[in-house]
Amino acid sequence: MAPRTHLRTVAALAVLLLVASVAGCSSSPGELTLSDARIEVPANPKVAAAYLTIRNDTGSDEVLESVTSPDAAVTIHRSAQDDAGRSMMTEQAEVKISNGETLSFEPGELHLMLNSLERKLEVGDHVELTFQFKNAGEVVADADVIEAGTALDGVKENDHEH
Numbered sequence: 762m763a764p765r766t767h768l769r770t771v772a773a774l775a776v777l778l779l780v781a782s783v784a785g786c787s788s789s790p791g792e793l794t795l796s797d798a799r800i801e802v803p804a805n806p807k808v809a810a811a812y813l814t815i816r817n818d819t820g821s822d823e824v825l826e827s828v829t830s831p832d833a834a835v836t837i838h839r840s841a842q843d844d845a846g847r848s849m850m851t852e853q854a855e856v857k858i859s860n861g862e863t864l865s866f867e868p869g870e871l872h873l874m875l876n877s878l879e880r881k882l883e884v885g886d887h888v889e890l891t892f893q894f895k896n897a898g899e900v901v902a903d904a905d906v907i908e909a910g911t912a913l914d915g916v917k918e919n920d921h922e923h
């Protein structure tokens with residue numbers, strides 16, 4: 762089971778890289794850019810999913826090692842379908858972001874799982890997320906709480922701008 766899961770992860774990443782090379786244009790050279798951090802108002806007040814885009818223009822490959830928040834216990838998840846077409850989530854110990862890559866965390870793909878939320882999230886709230894990168898160290902992003910079901914809307918609008 763373990764080797765097959767790993768293969769599936771590699772295949773999913775390959776697809777993601779193709780998608781990523783088409784999307785995203787805002788970047789500052791020489792930097793790691795975190796943008797569009799967002800969280801949908803969750804159905805279950807204790808568990809939410811967070812999404813964002815990470816652009817690596819640092820000149821070298823980077824690894825996201827962990828994410829923490831004062832408001833929740835955060836894990837990195839990847840959604841995928843098993844051989845029977847059932848959707849499932851697997852926890853990722855780390856996520857590689859190659860030099861020049863734009864990595865999107867979005868519904869049905871990579872996402873951050875916020876468990877044991879300390880407070881009820883409402884539209885307009887903000888949640889602090891601290892990303893631990895292997896090379897860049899800590900990078901803090903302020904995630905906006907948005908309406909349920911709209912996490913992909915902003916991304917699509919951005920794509921239409923170019």
Ligand SMILES: [Cu+2]
Nearest residue numbers: 838850872874
């Ligand atoms: Cu998840």
